[in-house]
Amino acid sequence: xxxxxILQMAAxxxxxxxxxxxxxxxxxxxxxxxxxxxxxxxxxxxGCGHVALLDENSEAAAIALFGAALAGxxxxxxxxxxxxxxLASLVARIAPAYIVGDADRVQRLGHHAEHVVLTRPxxxxxxxxxxxxxxxxxxxxxxxxxxxxTSGTTAAPKAAVLRHANLLSYILGTVExxxxxxxxxxxxxxxxxxxxxxxxxxxxxxxxxxxLLLPAFDPDAWLALAAAEHATNAFVVPTMLSRxxxxxxEGAKPDLGSLRAIAYGGGRMPAEMIDRALxxxxxxxxxxxxxxxxxxxxxxxxxxxxxxxxxRAGDPAVRARLGSVGRPLPTIELExxxxxxxPLPAGERGEIxxxxxxxxxxxxxxxxxxxxxWFPTRDAGWLDAEGYLFLTGRADDVIVRGGENISPGEIExxxxxxxxxxxxxxxxxxxxxxxxxxxxxxxxxxxCAAPSETELRTLVRDRLRSSRxxxxxxxxxxxxxxxxxxxxxxxxxxxxxx
Amino acid sequence: MKPGTKLKSAVCDTEVMVIKGGAAMVSxxxxxxxxxxxxxxxxxxxxxxxxxxxxxxxxxxAGTVELLCVKPGRGSLSLDGVALSTKDAKPLPSSx
Numbered sequence: 001x002x003x004x005x006i007l008q009m010a011a012x013x014x015x016x017x018x019x020x021x022x023x024x025x026x027x028x029x030x031x032x033x034x035x036x037x038x039x040x041x042x043x044x045x046x047g048c049g050h051v052a053l054l055d056e057n058s059e060a061a062a063i064a065l066f067g068a069a070l071a072g073x074x075x076x077x078x079x080x081x082x083x084x085x086x087l088a089s090l091v092a093r094i095a096p097a098y099i100v101g102d103a104d105r106v107q108r109l110g111h112h113a114e115h116v117v118l119t120r121p122x123x124x125x126x127x128x129x130x131x132x133x134x135x136x137x138x139x140x141x142x143x144x145x146x147x148x149x150t151s152g153t154t155a156a157p158k159a160a161v162l163r164h165a166n167l168l169s170y171i172l173g174t175v176e177x178x179x180x181x182x183x184x185x186x187x188x189x190x191x192x193x194x195x196x197x198x199x200x201x202x203x204x205x206x207x208x209x210x211x212l213l214l215p216a217f218d219p220d221a222w223l224a225l226a227a228a229e230h231a232t233n234a235f236v237v238p239t240m241l242s243r244x245x246x247x248x249x250e251g252a253k254p255d256l257g258s259l260r261a262i263a264y265g266g267g268r269m270p271a272e273m274i275d276r277a278l279x280x281x282x283x284x285x286x287x288x289x290x291x292x293x294x295x296x297x298x299x300x301x302x303x304x305x306x307x308x309x310x311x312r313a314g315d316p317a318v319r320a321r322l323g324s325v326g327r328p329l330p331t332i333e334l335e336x337x338x339x340x341x342x343p344l345p346a347g348e349r350g351e352i353x354x355x356x357x358x359x360x361x362x363x364x365x366x367x368x369x370x371x372x373x374w375f376p377t378r379d380a381g382w383l384d385a386e387g388y389l390f391l392t393g394r395a396d397d398v399i400v401r402g403g404e405n406i407s408p409g410e411i412e413x414x415x416x417x418x419x420x421x422x423x424x425x426x427x428x429x430x431x432x433x434x435x436x437x438x439x440x441x442x443x444x445x446x447x448c449a450a451p452s453e454t455e456l457r458t459l460v461r462d463r464l465r466s467s468r469x470x471x472x473x474x475x476x477x478x479x480x481x482x483x484x485x486x487x488x489x490x491x492x493x494x495x496x497x498x
Numbered sequence: 499m500k501p502g503t504k505l506k507s508a509v510c511d512t513e514v515m516v517i518k519g520g521a522a523m524v525s526x527x528x529x530x531x532x533x534x535x536x537x538x539x540x541x542x543x544x545x546x547x548x549x550x551x552x553x554x555x556x557x558x559x560a561g562t563v564e565l566l567c568v569k570p571g572r573g574s575l576s577l578d579g580v581a582l583s584t585k586d587a588k589p590l591p592s593s594x
Contacts, residue, residue, distance in 0.1 A: 001502035005515065009568055013552050139504070165502065172517070172566065176587045177553025186592070196594060203594040235594055263593045289593035298593040330588065 001164045003069040003145045006171060006206045007033050007062075013178055014208060021185075021229060022059050022213040029205070032062060035124065038131025039067025042123075046116040048098040050147070052091070053077040053192055055101030056215040060120045061192040062201050063127050064100050065146075069164065072140020073098070076147045077193035081483050084109060090149055090157065091115075147364065148195060148293050151482055159364035160293045169357035170296040171202050173331040180209035183258075187231040189214040189222055189240060194484060196266055199297035200235055209233065219243040223254040230258040235289075237266035239485030242273055245280060256281070261304065265289035267485040268391070271323050278311045290325035290389065292377055294368070296358040300334065300389050302326025317384065324388040332356040335374070336383055346385050349407065351395045352377045380407060397489055399428035400436050404467055408489075411438060411470070414463045415456060420448035423479050427489055429472055429496040437471035439496045443479055450475050472496055499524070504568070505531035509542040512550045512571030518564040524582070526550065527573020546581065548574040556582035 007029065010019060015030030043051055051068035053061055053075070061077065068075035076094050078087065080102060088109040091097065095114045099106055100123045106112050118126070145164040149157040186204045188211055190197040204211045212229045214221060217240055226234065236244070241264055248254070262277070262284055269288065278286060285304025291297045302325060310322040328334040335343045336350040344350045353374045361368045361375030369375055380398065381391045392409040399406040408426035415424045422445040429439035444450045453473050460469050480491035499505070499519025506513050509527035524531050528543025550556070552570040557563065558577045564585065565575060575582040 001515070005568060009552060012569055174590050174593070176589065179589070186594075199594040203592060207592070209592075233592055261592060263591070265593070285591065287591045287593050291593075301591065301593045303591045329590070 001168050002072075002139050003164050003167055003202070004036065004066050005168065006202055007036060007066045009177060010205050010208055017208065018210050019205060019208070020059055020062060020211045020213060022057070023215065025059070027059055029208070031128070032059070032066070034131035035059075035063045035127040036066035036070055036131070037134050037136055038127035038129065039063050039123070040070035040137050041130050041134045042126060043067055043071040043073055043098050044137070046098045048096045048116055049073065050094040050097040051075045052094060052097045052099045053101055054080050054087075054099055054105065055120055055192070056080070057188065057190075057192045057197065057213050058120060058124075058215060059213070060100055060124050061197070061213075062205075062211075063124060065198065065201060067127065069145055070137055070140065072142035074142070074144040074147045074161070076149075077191075077197070079149070079151075079191070079193045080105075081191075086157075093159065094147070146198060148193065148198075150293055151484065151486060160360065161362050161364055162293075162296055162360050163362075166296045166358050166360045167198075167202060169331070170199070170298075171206050173358065174298065174329060175203050175206045177206055178208045180204075180207040183230070184232045185210040185212050185229055186233040186235070187212045187214065187222065187226050187229075188235065189217040190235060190237065190266070191216070191483075194266070195291070195293040195297050196235060196237075199291075219247040220252070223247060223252055223256075226259060227255045231256075232258050233261045233263070234259065235263045235265070237485050238264060238269040238273065239267070239481070241269070241277060245273070245276060248280065256284075259284055261285045261287065263287040263289050265291065265298070265325075267487075274307075274322060275311065278307060288325055290391065292379070294359070294361050294375060294377075295332075295354060295356075296360065298329065299332045299354055299356070299359075300325045300328045302388075320390075321384070321388050324384070324390045326389065327387050328354075328389065329356075331358065333374075334383075334389065336381065337376075341370075344382075346383050346387075349380060349382045349392055352379045352381045352389070352391075394489075397427070399426065399438055401428075401431070401438065401467055402434040406438065406468060410464060411440065411460060411468050414460055414468075415440065415442065418451055418456065418459060420444055420451050422446075425479050425487055425489065425492045426470065427493045427496070429493070431471065438468060439472045439474075439493075440470040441474050441476055441479060441492050441495050443476060499563070505533065505565075506535040507550075507571050507573050508532050508536055508540045510539065510571030510573040511569055512567065512573050512575070513569035514550075514556070514565040514575070515568050516563075517555065517566055518562075520562055522558075522563045522577055524563060524565065525576045526571070528576070529573075542573055546574045546576055547572060548581075550575055551584070555585040555587070557585045558582055 011033035431437035507526035
């Protein structure tokens with residue numbers, strides 16, 4: 001199996017159809033396919049062991065992804081937002097690499113002589129030229145398609161590997177070939193180094209839905225591109241949606257009449273925000289997608305009809321589903337298990353385990369799959385009676401106070417009901433008495449006075465149990481998030497070290 | 499037929515990827531499918547000339563084989579002389 005099949009089929013079925021629009025250039029599936037073949041030839045000749053992308057989103061991401069697949073070399077898109085030292089250590093882990101993108105930066109990181117480095121324009125131009133004449137290479141044996149360094153919210157980045165078989169299973173299991181209408185266009189604004197950025201390319205090309213690639217997210221650029229190219233679909237992370245809504249609230253009046261579907265994922269979506277979005281875009285279908293890098297993207301989703309039903313529901317259990325991530329895909333098995341790995345019934349919190357062909361659960365150093373092929377996601381959650389999945393945080397984020405497991409989410413949810421609290425994070429802080437105690441960092445809403453510690457503690461004590469009452473409370477101007485809107489709990493913990 | 503294996507028609511341009519196979523032997527246009535297409539194509543059996551469609555999944559009634567058509571052609575797919583039918587996909591909302 002080889003991922004290149006996806007682009008090859010699109011180029012076979014519609015060689016002259018526009019497949020990708022970026023920076024004003026319109027690429028047909030045929031042109032992308034020829035460029036991928038040209039890129040494969042350059043990559044093979046380089047003798048490198050990995051193909052890396054160190055760049056914002058562009059056609060080069062698609063050409064490098066498929067070119068690497070054709071050449072049988074793992075593709076490793078890198079997070080260009082990392083600090084030099086962090087980036088340098090990742091680049092060292094994939095040497096010698098064929099690196100496309102920011103050549104100056106690679107030089108600055110040192111050891112550049114080990115690698116083959118091309119700027120984006122050179123790579124794209126040479127791939128196109130070579131692709132005119134190059135023959136399609138024979139199918140490669142390499143099983144690894146993509147290697148992604150995890151964002152490392154709890155520890156050093158791990159190298160997650162996704163096999164061709166994982167990614168192809170995901171696409172073939174969730175997308176019907178050429179199912180998009182001719183007018184359909186998907187606005188892609190997630191970075192190329194995120195699993196959602198890779199899945200977006202694969203899904204849209206297989207559906208033959210034109211991709212509108214935004215080099216880097218900015219709410220005004222997003223709104224302008226959506227209007228100018230009549231985007232029908234978009235995927236956003238919660239932070240992006242919040243910034244888009246903020247621009248509209250500030251008076252931006254974009255024409256989003258063509259936008260039929262917005263999918264979101266990659267982080268926790270606050271209930272007020274999705275409520276607001278549903279009211280602001282009454283004719284748009286919303287889909288909440290839950291997935292991990294290690295699962296080749298989506299494993300559970302809450303579809304458009306379920307959103308509208310929950311949005312209008314009077315029944316609190318149905319209404320609550322707006323805060324769920326929906327139900328597992330038909331191709332995925334999902335269980336909630338306790339600390340000993342025993343399956344738990346509906347309603348009980350535990351760790352989410354998944355199994356399926358799209359699930360890799362594999363890192364460069366080791367596989368995390370158990371003997372039966374189940375992947376412990378380290379995400380904590382529970383299922384309701386109808387099989388809707390609710391996330392409660394990372395299993396590693398659980399605060400263990402005197403032997404009692406405390407989920408940060410339950411404390412955060414209570415504190416967020418305080419009218420002056422804008423954002424909150426609960427973490428475990430060292431405690432002589434309890435081993436760990438609850439520490440809370442919070443951001444106060446603009447124009448509000450910070451609530452007293454007593455007031456906050458009383459709120460938690462009244463709604464939860466005394467063990468949940470925060471021992472330490474700090475107020476900050478902002479909480480630390482990564483660029484995808486994921487709360488960096490290890491950074492929050494540092495706030496209590498002083 | 500191992501999943502992921504690509505098979506070619508001996509009578510036309512059809513190419514399939516095996517999703518599920520087992521020991522079954524599939525035909526296209528009436529002739530067994532092969533790893534390497536012969537230099538000279540065989541004659542197509544008119545009983546199996548309805549054509550194959552790119553992107554469609556083909557299955558037998560018993561569910562022993564599933565093929566994804568990756569290149570279309572004039573021949574139609576069969577198993578033991580019985581034409582394969584296309585599998586209806588359950589549409590999912592796009593989540594990417």
